[in-house]
Amino acid sequence: MENVVEFNNVTKRFKDFSVKNIDLQIQRGFVHGFIGANGAGKSTTIKMMMNLLQPDAGEVKVFGMDYKTHEKAIKERIGFVYDANVFFENLNLKDIKRIVAPAYKHWDNTLFTQYVEQFELPLNKSIKNFSKGMQMKASLAIALSHHAELIIMDEPTAGLDPIFRRELLGVLQELMLDGNRTIFFSTHITTDLNRIADYIAFINRGQLVFNDSIHDITENYALVKGRTEFLDRDTEKAFVHINRLSTGFEALTENVSSVKRTFGDSVVVEHATLEDIMFHLKGGLQHV
Amino acid sequence: MFNLIRRDFIIQKRQLVMYVLLILFFVLLGRQDPAFIFLLASIIIPVNTIAYDEKPETNILMNSLPYTRNEIIASRFLGTIVFIILATGVTSVLMYVFNRPFTTTDIAISSSLALFLLSLYLPMSYIIKPGYSAPTALISFLVLAGIVPPIVSYLGERLTSVTDFLLNLPVPIFYTSALLLGIVFYGTSWGVTTFIYRRKAF
Amino acid sequence: MQIIISNNSKEPIYEQITNQIKSSILSGELPEGAAIPSMRKLAQDLQISVITTKRAYEELEKAGFIYSIVGKGSFVAEQDLEFIKEKKLKVIEEQLSAVIMNSREIGLSLDDLQQLLNILYEE
Known part of the structure; x- marks a missing residue:
């Protein structure tokens, strides 16, 4: 089994909080749910996975590569969705696409148009006037349009209504038909995970409690x-x-x-x- | 790299018209020193761009895309030069069309001053808390505009030996050394900013 | 191929899948050599995780009901139906013996038992 992401004894300290000795492996081809209470260290872990934060100790490897030497090569293959809107809020989706698309070698405009149609997204409306669900769909359309192998999502279903959450899970399952793809997402809505997650990682007070398949968890x-x-x-x-x-x-x-x-x-x-x-x-x- | 610079144009495409109108206003007013108008035109876009850039969300986005931190800072410093050149060009055209006299010395002074000010401002903007750097810039600009001219003229009167030396330098050497000094200063600022940005957490 | 899954059942989902595929094969609904959906496709259709269908398929492969060819998919394996039927028949015999023993204990006649069986069988 190939690991897409590997954390080896990773530690990150803050003034009032730290994430300690994380050993985490994420297997290719599966959906990984990441759970934990608010403030348990989910976002910190995801930020280290994206190199937005650098660990104080230990190493983070993505696709077997190190961020120090292969930052661009790694990020080419990642699609990201954050819980808050990170796109320039005064811009419309068309302009945001014009900024994001050239960053990726494998940007697929046809695919993007297809998602925009599927999600019924307006191209000429400022992102700040989008509802929470639409912002989420817009991030998703952008994250999925460059054939990313690893999709990292921080609380993608937070603040979404149940119908859209169901829709989103459907989109994710469709992605998983390609056995090469891996999805890693944090959430505190555990019913989402019961449906589609293959593995669950649980972090509590900055420490990884387990990272097991749902079968092992339900059996143990x-x-x-x-x-x-x-x-x-x-x-x-x-x-x-x-x-x-x-x-x-x-x-x-x-x-x-x-x-x-x-x-x-x-x-x-x-x-x-x-x-x-x-x-x-x-x-x-x-x-x- | 080009994409990163182009991004600034896309973000501010609506404001660009406003900037041109603002410059036009000063040109038509005709009260200010040409160098001042050139300077204002040169720094207004970079300062605004930085105001966009310092938002945490923007940093998260830019750093999640396949760019390195070095590239992000490099685009900022190269982009700033592009904006200064463009602003100077547009202002020159406006001045010419509305028949306001200006000299290359005005442009030389404004450009080197703009580079100097932005060399200080860019690294600072990555240290100061988001949202505070634009007001800081505005206040510093007003303070500098208030105190620099009197200081310069005071020094010019007192330190006659220095000014005499500078004025006696052959013109090409004077400009060349000023330019070199500007480049070294800007380059240092670039290095320092990259150093700061690499260590930033988002 | 029809598979109905209950999320409220005590039986784990992967077992529900293996049992239903097994009975489709034994009843002849899925003939030998027939292609069955890939585990990822099945997971999507059933809205369950890939690892669950993966486990179901692995169990079916181990029990010799299906086989997989990398890049091609999974297929129904050749079944020794006579052998399986014989084994099932043996189990039925044992179960019926127990039924007869219980019937004798409470004095249930053969006629009554046959009647009961008829009713249950028709249901």
Whole structure:
């Protein structure tokens, strides 16, 4: 399996926050979801992937190349979508295209026109008068029109209505028909991921908790509910995090089989959603 | 590189008409020194371009496209020269059409002053917080416009030996050395700005 | 090829896919050598992730139901239908024996049992 992006022990420190020792591999040909609470380090990680930030330690490789020596070659092959509009807001889409298109060797005007039609985008209207959804579609049309192999998106579905989110996922799935493409996107709307993501990376307080296939996640993690008296120092070891309530406990395990061995049928074992996992790994109720 | 410079024209294509009208206004007014009009025309576009450039979104966009940081700064410095030449050309034409006298000395003074001012302004604009550099530029310009002429004339009176020396230099040597000095200054500013920009985080 | 997926089922999605493709093959709906959609196309059509269809196809390949040729796609493999039928028949025999044992325990007659079977079979 070829890795499109590789983070090796990457650290970036800020005054009040840091992203520490990130080891992240992104496999070619798959959709990778990137989840974590607000301020967990998602944007910092994406910025390092785009070389908008340089790590203090460790190395970032994209397509096996280093930004220090191959910045242009790397960025030629990346399509990017950010959550906020980065395009000159006073310009219309036609002018923005005139600025962006010549930057890429493989810009495909026919493809761009096709996306503009598909997304029903006006060419002569200032981008600042676009709705959030239209701005997003415009970014997407630009990101997809130079045959990029890696599409990096920071919160692409934030602030979009469910119908457009569904539409967007359809567009992304169509891109994935080409097995050479890779999509990496951060989000906190986890239902988007359940549909199309192949791998999920989860970052919490600046540290990468896991980066696994959705199968491994659904097979390993589970939500366990039961009576509080079943918990003791020994049985607690089976859980990553436990919420004790007056009505019983709810806990997250990353080892379903050991829970089944320990508790048998005395507890309820349920499929854990990504949200359940995020919530419990973040520390659950106690820290909120 | 050419694309990066062309971008400034696309962004400001509407404002360009405004700039020409503004210059025309000063030409028709006919009160100001020709060198001042040339200078104003030369720096107004670069200062405005920088105001666009310093927005964080713009930096994120430019740096996500396949450009290196060195190229982005290089285009800024080369673009500035292109704008000075164009502005000087347009102003000359307007002056000529409306029959205002001017000399090549006016142009030489305005161009070297513009280069000098922008050499200071460009690196500064990448340090100052976004949104503050244009007001800073305006205030500095007014302050300089207020204090430089008296200082120059004061120095001219007092340091007669220096001015005599400068005035006695053969004209070609005087201009050549002024030009060289300008290039060295501009080049240094370019280097410093690249150094600053490479370390910037967006 | 029709595949219906339930997101609320306890059965994992990849298993739903493998089971449905298997029964299409066993029923003869998908004949030997027939092309089945690429895993990426199937993922798009079902609006699920590629890795899920990939896993389904891998399991089907392991069990000998399909084979894949790089660059060409996936096809239904040659099936030893007689052998599979025989195996299934054996399972049915075992299950029926259990049914008969249970029936005897509660004194259900053969006629009654046949009647019950008829009703269930018709459903």
